[in-house]
Amino acid sequence: MAISRKITGFLSQASWIRKMFEEGERLRAIYGADKVYDFTLGNPDVEPPAAFKEELRKLALNPIPGMHRYMSNAGYEETRRAVAEVLAEKTGLPFKAHHIVMTVGAGGGLNVVLKTLLDEGSEVIVLTPYFVEYRFYVDNHGGIIKEVPTGSNFQPDLTALEEAITPRTKAVIINSPNNPTGVVYGTDCLAALGKLLDKKGQAMGTTIYLISDEPYAKIVYDDIEVPSVFQFTRNSIVVTSHSKDLALPGERIGYIAVHPEIEESDLLLEGLVFCNRTLGFVNAPALMQRLVARLQREEVDIAGYQEKRDLLYNHLVSLGFEVVKPQGAFYMFPRSPIPDDLEFAKLAQKYNILVVPGSGFGLPGYFRISYCISKQIILNSLPAWERLARELGLNKPVV
Numbered sequence: 001m002a003i004s005r006k007i008t009g010f011l012s013q014a015s016w017i018r019k020m021f022e023e024g025e026r027l028r029a030i031y032g033a034d035k036v037y038d039f040t041l042g043n044p045d046v047e048p049p050a051a052f053k054e055e056l057r058k059l060a061l062n063p064i065p066g067m068h069r070y071m072s073n074a075g076y077e078e079t080r081r082a083v084a085e086v087l088a089e090k091t092g093l094p095f096k097a098h099h100i101v102m103t104v105g106a107g108g109g110l111n112v113v114l115k116t117l118l119d120e121g122s123e124v125i126v127l128t129p130y131f132v133e134y135r136f137y138v139d140n141h142g143g144i145i146k147e148v149p150t151g152s153n154f155q156p157d158l159t160a161l162e163e164a165i166t167p168r169t170k171a172v173i174i175n176s177p178n179n180p181t182g183v184v185y186g187t188d189c190l191a192a193l194g195k196l197l198d199k200k201g202q203a204m205g206t207t208i209y210l211i212s213d214e215p216y217a218k219i220v221y222d223d224i225e226v227p228s229v230f231q232f233t234r235n236s237i238v239v240t241s242h243s244k245d246l247a248l249p250g251e252r253i254g255y256i257a258v259h260p261e262i263e264e265s266d267l268l269l270e271g272l273v274f275c276n277r278t279l280g281f282v283n284a285p286a287l288m289q290r291l292v293a294r295l296q297r298e299e300v301d302i303a304g305y306q307e308k309r310d311l312l313y314n315h316l317v318s319l320g321f322e323v324v325k326p327q328g329a330f331y332m333f334p335r336s337p338i339p340d341d342l343e344f345a346k347l348a349q350k351y352n353i354l355v356v357p358g359s360g361f362g363l364p365g366y367f368r369i370s371y372c373i374s375k376q377i378i379l380n381s382l383p384a385w386e387r388l389a390r391e392l393g394l395n396k397p398v399v
């Protein structure tokens with residue numbers, strides 16, 4: 001075998017993802033794309049805001065000399081300043097350009113942060129269910145992932161989290177609004193979490209960083225606010241991107257923002273910039289940096305996502321599925337009506353419904369629906385969900 005044993009193992013753990021993708025392709029070839037209800041991918045079907053296209057056109061018509069060259073590994077000053085300005089406004093904290101490192105998406109940013117922070121054997125806590133790539137990102141940099149269950153409605157269980165902290169705990173990764181559940185962590189929860197990490201770090205003479213992965217921060221419903229983690233502990237680092245809020249996932253543009261009063265901030269920032277370079281990213285895509293500098297106050301049409309959430313959530317609940325109502329992102333994570341979520345996903349395929357089993361997010365017994373697909377496909381899928389519910393003998397709740 002030419003490839004490493006570790007990657008061979010990772011590939012076999014994730015083989016069902018490939019199988020599901022292949023099954024989707026097979027079904028599309030037989031029934032046509034509009035009759036296959038593919039809820040598996042987090043790839044937004046919306047277009048970037050009009051302002052993006054306008055700025056792109058302006059830049060193409062008035063190119064800046066040298067705009068395709070290398071730059072500082074942290075990114076353009078202009079872009080970092082624009083990001084810092086909005087963060088300062090939101091948090092009241094003195095963010096400046098040097099607290100920002102532009103990255104190749106949130107995925108790239110998380111790898112940069114983890115490479116900078118982790119020693120061999122450092123522990124990183126994640127809350128189940130979680131974005132499964134964290135497992136591989138932590139492994140990339142010699143860390144060990146520690147999964148901690150969430151409590152009711154997928155909110156952090158601080159008692160369980162406290163029990164999982166050891167002197168080797170280097171960071172906790174949170175993700176709100178959450179993939180795969182769509183839940184948002186409120187002020188009380190984040191305040192208690194920040195306090196806990198500070199208290200435990202002080203008691204052990206270590207620093208436990210709160211890494212907040214926030215690519216969905218602007219995709220929230222019912223006028224709720226996503227509180228900023230920066231308000232709750234100074235040892236906080238936000239990693240985010242414009243993959244979802246500007247619908248630019250293929251353009252790979254994001255950033256890391258470091259709390260202005262974080263411990264040893266100069267050394268940390270130097271480390272981040274070094275790792276951005278030596279992971280081979282070198283710098284975030286130049287053209288996109290120019291554009292997002294002008295788009296920090298823009299976002300995609302959130303009302304459209306909310307409409308899809310309501311459509312699907314109301315339908316599933318009316319059929320008897322048990323679902324925590326998502327407050328953000330474009331996912332929901334219903335309980336699997338049968339204990340084996342892989343079996344459930346297979347059963348759903350019989351009705352051309354493709355979902356991801358909860359096992360893929362570290363929490364068996366559930367399944368993930370991604371509703372960033374066309375409203376028409378969601379509408380087309382409603383009778384199929386009904387037939388699936390009937391086969392499972394789900395009881396409609398009494399109203």
Ligand code: PLP
Binds near residue numbers: 042104178213249
């Ligand atoms: N974090 C979460 C929770 C995600 O869902 C995703 C993408 O789906 C990412 C990070 C990676 O996003 P990016 O495209 O910015 O790398």
